[in-house]
Amino acid sequence: MSLIDKLKSGLAKTRQGIWKNTVGLFRGKVDEEFYEELAELLIQGDVGVNTTMELIEELRQRQKEKNLGGEELFAEFKSLLSGFLQISNFKLDPEQLNILLIVGVNGSGKTTSLAKLAHYYKQEGFAPLLVAGDTFRAAAIDQLKVWGNRLNLPVIAQSPGSDPAAVCYDAREAARARGKNLLLVDTAGRLHTEKNLMEELKKIKRVLGKEECNLKTLLVLDATNGQNALEQGRTFNKSLTIDGVILTKLDGTAKGGIVFPLARELELPVFKLGLGEGMEDLKSFEPELFVEQLLEDNE
Amino acid sequence: MVTLVFANLSEKLQGAMQKLRSKGKISPRDVKEILREVKMALLEADVNFKVVKNFVARVEEKAVGEEVLSSLTPGQQVVKIVQQELTELMGSEREDLNLTGDIPVIMLVGLQGAGKTTATAKLGNYLRKNGKKPLLVAADIYRPAAIEQLETLGQQTGLEVFSLGTGTSPRDICRGALSKARREGFEPVIIDTAGRLHINEEMMTELKDLKKDIEPGEILLVADAMTGQDAVNLAESFNRDLGLTGVILTKMDGDARGGAALSIKAVTDAPIKFVGVGEKADALEPFHPDRLASRILGMGDVLGLIEKAEASYDREQARKMEQKLREASFTFDDFLEQLHQVREMGPLEDIIGMLPGMGNKKMLKNLQVDEKQLVYTEAIINSMTKKERQDPEIIDGSRRRRIAHGSGTSTQEVNRLLKQFKEMKKMMKRFQKSGKSSMMKNPFPF
Incomplete structure (x- = not known):
């Protein structure tokens, strides 16, 4: 299955709901009611009140300037939407130690995303080492070990309750000793409002980045989350500086519209999209494609 | 804990409602305006759009009726409708688990x-x-x-x-x-x-x-x-x-x-x-x-009240205050500080409103909890000299008249406050003897 097909089928549910209406909307008259309905549709897609208003204002301006309607206005709208978004396309360097630190709130899909990333980079020729940095949640270490077995990749772990920063230190040593060039670090889920736990993450990051390496911090966000995902983004970014967002669970009916305020208000770029349960279902984020798929008219 | 989650939403809604309450006369446009704010508050709180839309439509339908707008207190009528509809939306009573059957x-x-x-x-x-x-x-x-x-x-x-x-x-x-x-x-x-x-x-x-x-x-x-x-x-x-x-x-x-x-x-x-x-x-x-x-x-929540009290209470100050109480060196200055603390918790009406059953204005009137009383008390203390605040015993007839004059109150009112203060100190000593110093965390008597 090609990437486009995968994205299409993954987003099929998303498309069918709200966004199909968007397309129909542009066929009608461009009046106050049109903008009102457009705003409603965006809000229902979790774009959020502020960003929606901003988008609508911008579209209104452009419409006035260029006197657009129908197809043209729709095209303008799509470019406006994709123009809002930001991509995180950093590259890993096989010649040095790369570290991907995976963080996020409880249940966002950190461990599963980590496994998918490991699978991807293994195929790309990297030598990944999985790091069980979630020493808190019951059986989190076991969960990562199961993935290690399935992917045939080594896992660095200590016993439950141990200091995650110590596990990370071990992992760095192990990477050096075994000649691995990619550490994928799982961490315990934590609500961004837990100050002490956010401090713990900072410590983990410090330990990991002590010696030179290509360290990237990835925030896993659940696409079914609403406006609170913005608060998560804000707080995690403030504490850790986030290099990219992994937006998971887009294969449900959630619209994923939260990526717009994330880009606009926090300038947080999206790194990957989680589109299903399979190992291959973690896809690169391409704004045009994302918007195109969202708004595509299937009728 | 739980209430904190909703605090933000509640704040926004109450803000919008407050604007309405004070209005003597409202037009359908006023209602629309305020409902727009209610709508935004709910949407920002992630309430589903359709749910919000239905909610607002129901309120509007009821609120712009002739009876409401032409009534004596249209603002309050609309507030009441919003309250009813929101309560409807949330459900009312707690439902327990169904644990019946052979093996539940x-x-x-x-x-x-x-x-x-x-x-x-x-x-x-x-x-x-x-x-x-x-x-x-x-x-x-x-x-x-x-x-x-x-x-x-x-x-x-x-x-x-x-x-x-x-x-x-x-x-x-x-x-x-x-x-x-x-x-x-x-x-x-x-x-x-x-x-x-x-x-x-x-x-x-x-x-x-x-x-x-x-x-x-x-x-x-x-x-x-x-x-x-x-x-x-x-x-x-x-x-x-x-x-x-x-x-x-x-x-x-x-x-x-x-x-x-x-x-x-x-x-x-x-x-x-x-x-x-x-x-x-x-x-x-x-x-x-x-x-x-x-x-x-904003109709009553004891837990919320406790949280509020704790949030506005400075622990360091509390410790100092406790120390003073223990040494029985509590003065009018300290009294004043306590007063400020109570007022920091917000308008008295709101605080009382957090007590169950105290939500409606009628009951508040019966209780005669008047914000002005606090203002008067404060004024009286402010009219005392530093020395008088430290040692109220020296306040004689002429000082009382001066204080009453300075605070715009009467000698009777000054007398009442002095008496209350004396009583309070007595009470503290009693508490102290029974070792219940924690009960004096907030000795302001109301």
């Missing part, structure tokens, strides 16, 4: 990552505290180490966990669990199912079959409090396929505004029965929709 069964369902496994253990813990002997059932055979997770939680909490590994179907696991429960006298049986998307037909069929087979008395949807607009879709699907009997709202200890709670209630009519408020096994609280509705509407 509770089945937990939901999306991946909602918190089912944790909720299973917490619910077991809660029920055991209430004298039950629950059996936890590990029926999530799909997620790696889900069974180990429940087993670990079982060990930590000392609860019995039934599992047959990942090689047995959830149906056989549940059947096995039921016969074990029957044999060994466990009840209720709490089943942790695998997380699944509501649009995954195969997985939803598995749950439907499971329901037919084991006939659970409770099917609880475990949902993340941070859920956005999609809450209605998932709740609707789960409800349609399974007939939900209730909801457990998890991760309520964060700063989510919790609009999902309103959405889910609106589309399923299933009551929220518990909320998860932390990572520990006992961080599960019964949910009281009425309490929450009152809080959002």
Whole structure:
């Protein structure tokens, strides 16, 4: 299955709901009611009140300037939407130690995303080492070990309750000793409002980045989350500086519209999209494609 | 804790309502304007758009009627309508678990990552505290180490966990669990199912079959409090396929505004029965929709009151104050400081309003709690000299007249305050003797 097909089928549910209406909307008259309905549709897609208003204002301006309607206005709208978004396309360097630190709130899909990333980079020729940095949640270490077995990749772990920063230190040593060039670090889920736990993450990051390496911090966000995902983004970014967002669970009916305020208000770029349960279902984020798929008219 | 989640929403709504209350005359445009604010507040709190739209339409329909607008207090009438509709939306009374039947069964369902496994253990813990002997059932055979997770939680909490590994179907696991429960006298049986998307037909069929087979008395949807607009879709699907009997709202200890709670209630009519408020096994609280509705509407919430008091109370100051009380060196200056502290908690009316049954104005009038009283008291103390505040004993007739004059009050009022202060000091000494210094945390007598 090609990437486009995968994205299409993954987003099929998303498309069918709200966004199909968007397309129909542009066929009608461009009046106050049109903008009102457009705003409603965006809000229902979790774009959020502020960003929606901003988008609508911008579209209104452009419409006035260029006197657009129908197809043209729709095209303008799509470019406006994709123009809002930001991509995180950093590259890993096989010649040095790369570290991907995976963080996020409880249940966002950190461990599963980590496994998918490991699978991807293994195929790309990297030598990944999985790091069980979630020493808190019951059986989190076991969960990562199961993935290690399935992917045939080594896992660095200590016993439950141990200091995650110590596990990370071990992992760095192990990477050096075994000649691995990619550490994928799982961490315990934590609500961004837990100050002490956010401090713990900072410590983990410090330990990991002590010696030179290509360290990237990835925030896993659940696409079914609403406006609170913005608060998560804000707080995690403030504490850790986030290099990219992994937006998971887009294969449900959630619209994923939260990526717009994330880009606009926090300038947080999206790194990957989680589109299903399979190992291959973690896809690169391409704004045009994302918007195109969202708004595509299937009728 | 829970109330904090909704604090933001509540603040916004109350702000909008306040504008209306004060108006003597309102037009349909005023109503529209205010409802727009209500609408935005609800949307920002992630309440589903359709739910908000319906809500606003209902309020508007009732509010712009001739009777309301031409009544003597149109603003208050509209506020009342909003209150009624919001209470309707939230549900009113707490609904308990249905634990009837031969062996009561509770089945937990939901999306991946909602918190089912944790909720299973917490619910077991809660029920055991209430004298039950629950059996936890590990029926999530799909997620790696889900069974180990429940087993670990079982060990930590000392609860019995039934599992047959990942090689047995959830149906056989549940059947096995039921016969074990029957044999060994466990009840209720709490089943942790695998997380699944509501649009995954195969997985939803598995749950439907499971329901037919084991006939659970409770099917609880475990949902993340941070859920956005999609809450209605998932709740609707789960409800349609399974007939939900209730909801457990998890991760309520964060700063989510919790609009999902309103959405889910609106589309399923299933009551929220518990909320998860932390990572520990006992961080599960019964949910009281009425309490929450009152809080959002500013109608009364004792817990909220305590939180408010604590938030505005400086611990260091409190310690110093306690010290002074112990040494019986409490002066009018300290009294003044206490006064400020009370006022920092917000308008007196609001504080009293947080007490149950004190919400409506009529009762407040009967109580004669007048903000002005505090202002007068403050003025009287401010009119005292430094020396007088330190040592009230020196305040004689002429000083009293001067103070009354300076504060714009009467000598009688000054006398009353001096008497009260004396009484208070006496009371403190008594407390001190019985060693209940903690009771003097806030000695201001009201």
